[in-house]
Amino acid sequence: MKKTFLTGCLLLAGLISQAQHEPYVKETDPAVLEKLDQWQDWKFGLMMHWGTYSQWGIVESWSLCPEDEGWTQRKPAGIPYYEYKQKYEALPNTFNPVSFDPAKWAAAAKRAGMKYMVFTTKHHDGFNMFDTKQSDYKITAPNVPFSKDPRADVTKETFNAFRKEGIHIGAYFSKPDWHVNSYWWSYFPPKDRNPSYEISKYPELWKQFSDFTYKQIEELMTGYGKVEILWLDGGWVRPLSMQTKESLSWSKTPPQDQDINMPAIASMARKHQPGLIVVDRSVHGPYENYRTPEQSIPEKPLDYPWETCMTMGGSWSYVPNDQYKRVNVLIHNLVDIVAKGGNYLLNIGPGPDGKWHDEAYRKLDSIGQWMNVNGDAIYGTRSVAPYKDGKVCFTQKKDGTLYAIYLLDENESLPAVIRFGGVTLKKGTKMELLGGKGKVSWKEVDGMIEVKMPSVPLKHAAVIKIKV
Known part of the structure; x- marks a missing residue:
């Protein structure tokens, strides 16, 4: 037993070492390369994290995760896990963003000089902000008050509004899903962010999850108009051979082979959306067309396409009285990032009523005033x-x-x-x-x-x- 365990550890260590030193894998599809070059010209984009969690003004999804980290804490402190989970998963019953106005968002983004957007169609908690046929845990479900509104499919409404303003469309999609039974199987309690069961023991469950993921992404690629970026989050969902020291640090349990067949997903997605940029975040390989340093700016230019994703305020999701960065800081970040060859994806979290903080609009208008004069130094440039x-x-x-x-x-x-x-x-x-x-x-x-x-x-x- 010890020898077998040691051999397995050595094999895993070798795989990790190999994965850590994987260079950027350049895309070979001419249509994707052309789109990547266009994307590098856009420079400035908008991201939005939005879901039922906005009603509580908490960190998106992570309070469901049974890991003891600063960003996973439940409120009020000390509430039993399953009691909390039950209350969290009842949030759709009161989700009614009646002030949802994506045209106003899109107009503000355009005034700011943003050229593309990335919208959360589903975060890790598994609540779908689009009209998926694979799950009833969605904004268009009958138990959700907003489902009676003709704008209930907020992903479709948002994509259409931004597309109308000439802004390119990106779909954020979480690979892990903490609601679906084929990922967090209710037979076992979740121990961390990873599947609650051993994939090798229950391969049929994992096959169900892989098929579920494929079908949901296909829905987004076929029912929501032209999509140019598929922005996949949850980098711990990856083949065992592609684990790194970083990705293993995200797990409290032994690493598993969370292979969802990205070649099939990417092939299907590009069949429906030719030239689609696929961003399998932090999984260094052929489906990470650009890399995404989070809340940070590299010290020097990088020799591959990249984008800093960063919050305008202090949180990815809506929190009351969020403190937004000064306009000077936002513009300096943009200049610094672009000078180093990157793009700037700036996040704003809509509130439970579907509104942005007024301050977000003011910041974007001020950025736009500067960009109207100086945009030539930003768009279409290189390091x-x-x-x-x-x-x-x-x-x-x-x-x-x-x-x-x-x-x-x-x-x-x-x-x-x-x-x-x-x-x-x-x-x-x-x-x-x-x-x-x-x-x-x-x-x-x-x-x-x-x-x-x-x-x-x-x-x-x-x-x-x-x-x-």
């Missing part, structure tokens, strides 16, 4: 060395046009002279200040470019267009 020098970030168009973006501190006036290094310019190179009248002149001093700026009132960041 260029040195990407950043002090308070100056750099981006470059495909035609070679260079942008130097000076990050203004809160309430800082535009300096009379901006200096940066790492850039070599030919004599006679012309510059202009976007959104500012007045002459811009430059000279080279000790290997540094010194740009004399006009005296104009600017906020957040000043963009110098350099016609190389």
Whole structure:
């Protein structure tokens, strides 16, 4: 027994080591490569986490997970697990977002300069925000008050509203499902976020779950218009051979072979949606077309497509009186991310009534005012060395046009002279200040470019267009 156990551990350790060093796998489908290149031009997107949990103003789904982590705590503290689970799963009975107005969301996103969106069709708790035929745990079920509303299929309504504004559509979908019996089988209590049973002992249950997942994704790919991104969350659902040290740290129980047949899912999805970008988050392989650092910005450019997903406030889902980031911070994040070659996916959580906080609209409008003037330095650009020098970030168009973006501190006036290094310019190179009248002149001093700026009132960041 010990020898067999040791052999298994050594084999698993080898698989983990191999998976940890897996490089980015470049897509080979020409249609997907073309879509990825377009996606890298979009730069700025909106994400929305929304579900029955918004009624309690709590972290999405995670309080159902029997792991003792800061983000899994139940309120009130000390409530017995099954009592809590029963109350949580009764939330659909009171879910009635009568102020749901996706056209208002879409208009605000467009004003902000967002080019794509990712909407949670289902989170880990298994509550479906679309009219799935695979489950009765959904917003269109008869027990949900909002099901009587003609807008009850909120995923369809949201996709249509954003599509009408010319915004590209992405569907967030949780691979794990903590409601369906073929994942958290009621015969056994869940021990952590993973299946409550041993897959190797009950393969027929896992087959049911894999089929269920396939069918739900097929519904999204066939009944909701053009979808360009399939954004899959729950990276612990993966083949055993693709486990890493990171993914194993998410489990309190022995690792299992949670293979849902991604090749079949991706093939089916792209048959219905040619060129579809598939993002199997954190599962480094052929179905992670771009990577998604969460709530963080890499220190340096990455040599593959990537997107920082980050909250506008402090929470992914709605909480009352959430504290939103300052506009200066949001714009600086956008510039920093784009200068390093990434996209910025900014999350706003709708409330139980279907509304955003008023502050979210104000932030987006302020971002839009800046983007209307300076968007040329953001859209359709790529990372260029040195990407950043002090308070100056750099981006470059495909035609070679260079942008130097000076990050203004809160309430800082535009300096009379901006200096940066790492850039070599030919004599006679012309510059202009976007959104500012007045002459811009430059000279080279000790290997540094010194740009004399006009005296104009600017906020957040000043963009110098350099016609190389």
